Amino acid sequence: MKTDIILAGVGGQGILSIAATIGMAALANNLHIKQAEVHGMSQRGGAVQSHFRLSSDPISSDLIPKGKADIILSVEPMEALRYLDFLKSDGWIVTNSTPFVNISNYPEIEIVLNKLKSRKNTIILDADSIAKELGSPRSSNIVILGAASPFIDLPFESLEAALRKIFLRKGEKIIQANIEALKAGKAFAEKR
Amino acid sequence: MQKLLLLGAEAIAQGAIDGGMSGVYAYPGTPSTEITEYVQHYELAKERNIHSKWSANEKTAMESGLGMSYAGKRAMVCMKHVGLNVAADAFMNSAITGTNGGLLVTVADDPSMHSSQNEQDSRYYGKFAQIPILEPSSQQEAYDMAYTGFQMSERLGVPILIRITTRLAHSRAAIERKQLLDQNEISLPSNPHQFVLLPNFARVQYKGLLNSFSGFIEDSETSPFNEYRDGSDKTLGILTCGLAYNYLMESFQDKPFNHPLLKIGQYPMPRKKVEKLLNECDEVLVLEDGYPMIEEVLKGYTAKENIKGRLDGSIPRDGELNPNIVAQALGFEEKKKETLLNDAELKEMIKARPPAMCTGCGHIDAYNALNEALSEYTVGRVFSDIGCYTLGALPPFNAINSCVDMGASITMAKGASDAGIVPAVAVIGDSTFTHSGMTGLIDVVNEKAPITILISDNFTAGMTGGQDSAALGKIEDICEGIGVDPAHIRVFVPMKKNHDEMVRIIREELSFEGVSVIIPRRQCIQTMRNVELNKRITELNLR
Structure with a gap:
């Protein structure tokens, strides 16, 4: 079993929390993982990505080779496209539809979404609205993780347990909000 | 013992703590910052009274680390590659004074300049100072090298440079801890002139360093971090170090690997092993992140034009390695310029998103x-x-x-x-x-x-x-x-x-x-x- 995931977004959007959740769940299932992050300068509102590899066998490279990723999990639509050449031809894109516009030349959002939709194996969801409806607007990143969860070879309960651990100090309310977000994302993906 | 999921930088901190470190000295700099932060936030480090406050710059950090070593205790100094330029005066001279307590200088290079103004290769500083270098290829090795590095520094009497790169520093994997070692007690150097680099004393110290060098090579020959693996296909031998080793193995994920291989984790290079590889193989491909340091040395070993790497164009001269570059150098992938992202429509759509100052800054x-x-x-x-x-x-x-x-x-x-x-x-x-x-x-x-x-x-x-x-x-x-x-x-x-x-x-x-x-x-x-x-x-x- 092996899942290679490119996590994409803009600095500050919470892709490292997604990575931490998958990482903790993978560790609990005795899987091997390697996760390459970007810190420092690029964290300041720039494009950020993390290579996340989990496998039942030992993993060699910290970086995913181009053309080998199983999933692009993106919290921002244009950022999902940036790493397209890392994705297998039949790999899945799971992405937020809400753009993060901090540059003046951001393309027409419709063009970006149409490009994404033109590709099969793509799940686009408005994670910001889903999170807002659940009353926890800050959990939109976890909604996306939920939507990607059917493609990640991990028991769903392990992801829940990982969220529990990660948000332990923030109290039961925040834990529940994140678990609800995770479930809502999963439900969206399964409807598709 | 329970496995810990750590960044490479954190693995070094954990290894140093478990290896009996009494103090870490550093100035923040990507990708080295997390080493010191890990010690600062680690309960056990507080209990053990391990120094971890930030220094004003890398030079003051290096000097404080040397002071702790003088007092017989184990210290680590951390910085990014360009920080070593700031600390260079103290660093170069610490090779001449040598150490008392174990002293590790961990330097994080940034090939491809993710967060830096250049991509200088710190291994040249290790070579320049004529001290051993350790270069891990995994988070576990990073832990092990920091853990055993103090003993190595005490055994060989010099500081040890640990060289990591961004990808290792900022990549997470599980590591297994070793037994927690006690810190050293205070003990002064047995030679009262060891740290007094007046020319008269410095000449003696320097001769000592030069005489030790053959011992450093000997240490490298038997080091568990330098591994020679025989292989039946001697048309190509591979010499690799650091993360390049992982990219190599990634390229052979779906095929058997039967080339002779020398994986270097400790410098100076183990001469006998290198010669064996050169003698056995028709060609040698060198895979190293950073400058072509090993490749240059190899070209001095042999008159044959059979060394492939960054200098003959098999691998790009600048930038960090990745699995694709390595696969291309091995001939498994075409060096094609065409990628999905060359699709004109897509190219137009994906705008650069450079880092920016925060709203409200x-x-x-x-x-x-x-x-x-x-x-x-x-x-x-x-x-x-x-x-x-x-x-x-x-x-x-x-x-x-x-x-x-x-x-x-x-x-x-x-x-x-x-x-x-x-x-x-x-x-x-x-x-x-x-x-x-x-x-x-x-x-x-x-x-x-x-x-x-x-x-x-x-x-x-x-x-x-x-x-x-x-x-x-x-x-x-x-x-x-x-x-x-x-x-x-x-x-x-x-x-x-x-x-x-x-x-x-x-x-x-x-x-x-x-x-x-x-x-x-x-x-x-x-x-x-x-x-x-x-x-x-x-x-x-x-x-």
Whole structure:
């Protein structure tokens, strides 16, 4: 079993929390993982990505080779496209539809979404609205993780347990909000 | 023992703690920052009273580490690659003094310049200082090398350089811990002249270092970190180190690997093993991240034109390695320029998203005021430094004309003013000012150079993630102490509503024909929830 995931977004959007959740769940299932992050300068509102590899066998490279990723999990639509050449031809894109516009030349959002939709194996969801409806607007990143969860070879309960651990100090309310977000994302993906 | 999921940088910290470290000394710098932060936040480190406060710069860190080694205890000094330039004086000489307690110098290189101004390869510094280098290829090796590195340093009597790169520092994997070792007791060097580098003593020490070198090579020959694997296909041998080894193995994920392989984790290079590889194989491919250091050495070993690597074009001369570059060098993948992203439509759609200053950042207001005040002068007179404010080079600000090394803003402005660019302006942050700006200010004051220095004070080292600034609450006193006229030390709060006042103050100081210091002062918005820092800011009455 092996899942290679490119996590994409803009600095500050919470892709490292997604990575931490998958990482903790993978560790609990005795899987091997390697996760390459970007810190420092690029964290300041720039494009950020993390290579996340989990496998039942030992993993060699910290970086995913181009053309080998199983999933692009993106919290921002244009950022999902940036790493397209890392994705297998039949790999899945799971992405937020809400753009993060901090540059003046951001393309027409419709063009970006149409490009994404033109590709099969793509799940686009408005994670910001889903999170807002659940009353926890800050959990939109976890909604996306939920939507990607059917493609990640991990028991769903392990992801829940990982969220529990990660948000332990923030109290039961925040834990529940994140678990609800995770479930809502999963439900969206399964409807598709 | 339970496995820990750690970044490579954190694995080094954990290894050093478990290996009996008594202190870590560092100045924050990506990708090395997390080593020291891990020690700072680790309960066990507090219980064991391990020193972990930030140093003013890499040189002071290196010297403090050497002092701890002198006292017989184990110390680690951490920095990014360019930090070693700052620490180089102390570092080079620490090879001559040698160590008493184990001393590790962990340097994180940044090939491809993810967060740096160059991609210099620190292994050359290790070679230059003639000390052993350890280079891990995994988080576990990073842990193991930090753990055993202290003993190695004590056994060989010299500091050990641990070289990592961004990808290892910032990649997470599970590691297994070893047994926690006790710290050393205080013990003075047996030779009272060991650390006194007067020429007479230094010559003796240096001869000692030279005589030790064959022992370092011997240590490398038997090191578990230098592994020779036989292989039946001798048309190609592979010599690799660091993460390149992982990319190599990735390329053979779906095929058997039967080439002779030498994996180097400890330098100086194990000569016998290298010669064996060269003698056995028709060609040798060298896979190393950074400069072609091993490749250059190999070309000196053999007259044959059979070494492939960065120097013959098999691998790009610059930038970090990745699995695709390695697969291409092995002939498994075509070196094609075409990628999915060359699709014209897609290319048009994906816009660059460069890093930017945060919304609400004080540097922004300071730059807006500076730009307006400077609009009446010709362009090209603003020298800046290393920090978040370096992003002022990008649109819409286009506010600065240089960024070279820590502290260079003040001294380059002085040189330009000496040449006739008056007024010249320097923009530097608070932490960078105490790192390396203060000494330059002395030159400026002594010559009354007509420059205007903006010390944009946000109470922290922001770019690296909000570490303590050694300058907190001290900037005016430092400037005054160095000799800046208090009438020309001006402080304001960089906010939109203060724009006109800021412009007026900057204009006044620009037209003053002497040394001016302007301090735009407002807390970094990323640190607003830092309770400890907020307490100190209130105590120091900085708000």
